[in-house]
Amino acid sequence: MTTVYDVARVAGVSTATVSRVVRGSSLVHPDTRDRVLAVVEALGFVPDASAQGLSRRRKDIIGFVALERAAGEMDIERGTLLFADQIVHAAEAVLRGTGYSLLLTFGGRGEQFERRVRALSGKVDGLLVAEEIMAVDDLRALAERIPVVMIAGRPDETGLDVIAADNRSGMTALVDHLVGEHGNRRLCLVSGPKDAPDATARQAAFEAAVLAGPGSVVEQVIHGDFSESSGQAAARVLLDRPRSASRRALPDAVVCANDQMAIGVLRGLQRAGVAIPGDVALTGFDDLYPSHLIDPPLTTVSQPVRELADRAARRLLARIEDRSLPPRAEILPTTAVIRVSCGCPGQ
Amino acid sequence: MTTVYDVARVAGVSTATVSRVVRGSSLVHPDTRDRVLAVVEALGFVPDASAQGLSRRRKDIIGFVALERAAGEMDIERGTLLFADQIVHAAEAVLRGTGYSLLLTFGGRGEQFERRVRALSGKVDGLLVAEEIMAVDDLRALAERIPVVMIAGRPDETGLDVIAADNRSGMTALVDHLVGEHGNRRLCLVSGPKDAPDATARQAAFEAAVLAGPGSVVEQVIHGDFSESSGQAAARVLLDRPRSASRRALPDAVVCANDQMAIGVLRGLQRAGVAIPGDVALTGFDDLYPSHLIDPPLTTVSQPVRELADRAARRLLARIEDRSLPPRAEILPTTAVIRVSCGCPGQ
DNA sequence: GGCGGGAATGTAAGCGGTTGCAGGGATAGG
DNA sequence: CCTATCCCTGCAACCGCTTACATTCCCGCC
16 A cells, blocks of 8 residues: 555655645645656555544544334335435535545444444544434433434434424425315324324324314324335225214325325225225325325425435534534424325326 | 543553453453443543554445436436445445445546545445446556455456346346246337447347247337336337237337336326236336336336345455455346236236 | 745654553462 | 463554644845
């Protein structure tokens, strides 16, 4: 491996000069610079990042930690671009121009994982943490050593930088659309697990929005687990509802707390001969699924994933520059994406 | 930032001992070890990876370089798990147990990109390079400095380690299925660009397999560009074919060189009232799309992406251990994934 | 001619770990 | 009681690059 010493010797200068040339310092005579550069090229010299990092106290690497889907989920998710992947791409794009690189680790809670993140923290200048992957205490401990920015965590009083999306705005817009544009009155929600923060936030927003609508009512809330199969189960529940004189069996619209469950509901209802959106309007949440493959295209709420990652990366870089920045929670709005499953015409 | 010196001082030992404890060396008295460990914990000491890297001549990081989809493609690809993402997950899974981390960079050919990869090479112990992202010469130059393993590149005489998939086996199995099981005789191929190695390989395999079939013929080859819209264009070409006494307008089966184009063809034909697979059998290639969202589920050829990445990662680790390993090209078979669009019953 | 000043370059001290080698203490054997 | 061994620890020299500070050299000007 060629080093600055090799280059210095061959070029007949000191290592200081080599370093200055390589790092692009201005205080080098053009002739010298050219000579050194030629030698660098000839010898194929690439500075060792460890040595640079040690000397400059900066590694030019930032870490990204996210949940790995379990092996079981893998098949379910097969073919879908995950939240984490989108974040990776967006964050990498920000870093691209800066000389920083992205180091990543996936995993889930657990002793082993904490250890890995800890080791990881020695390799990076800052950490991007997606979702609620670690206990808040561990996060705080981490944040004391290196800058940490959370993506999509609960923007609570952790005292950490957080960039998150607001479940409310999109859900409200969605319900307004369903009620206002399409005149739906009797709405059902297929919610997530009761202990999932996102699920409860979406449910609260849903209920508030329906309550605010002219004459609209929450007819039923069914709890799923965010999986497609739990969506199918929800469909069965809907289909089994007794029809009475005062109400038809199916509601006007079914709002789901994520896209996967919406797909499940869609499949379940379609299989029973229910037309979507003809008989029932249906919506999802997240906009992670490739909606153009679904028939009908799914009306949903879009999380600004790339924007989230983009801002988080920038925030982290800023914090690395200036460790004393006050931590801040930044909340981005979600938006309703109107496609066809709500009853709107295509295209 | 606490260092080994801090720990040593507090624990009343030398830095050597601290280092030995942290690295898990056996030559430390249990009592000493416990004392040091306690201090490490109390002080929240995490060894600096740069210093370790410099000293041990190993960074415990491997790099991954892949093509970034252009901004334009982004929308088309929206919601699909990309080749690169799958590789990232698989490679990371291999590394997870080893103490190595994955550092990644996306990009495309171009001066700027070469530079970035070069700088990257100073940060890692080895490089995983996906697809033909760099000129072979640049790759060779890289490989002279650090271990490099290519994923899915052409397994030609580059003298580099390559792990690639074989287009032939899957395509052959697919055509055999179409011809043998479903009795299709008149087949069309929607191929890729003429200068794309994968496209030509798939086309050659297709033609050979059809030729080998009992009475089967290649009725037409249409060239697309791997995009969904080019698939739609291909559908138009198929629909415009003159029908004559000797042949119906549509072929028995349309084989596509990737899934995207297959989706395009599907949409185009369905829109014209053609039933898939009732009127025409249709197949894709890659199995990257979330086929369970498509109606009908797409019969296609599966690239063993995760297996590719898994082996590449292992190979790279092996090469890092022993730089003198002879380079080897490893070719994995592709397999036909029979779903519904070929005419088979679902589930 | 002498001197202040600025530009270009060199010297060398770190940066924070790791590890070969040496030292010291305790135990066992002579 | 002396010495050979075996453990356990410490000393100190790197690893390769950066950078504060020192040095040298060249101008220009009084």
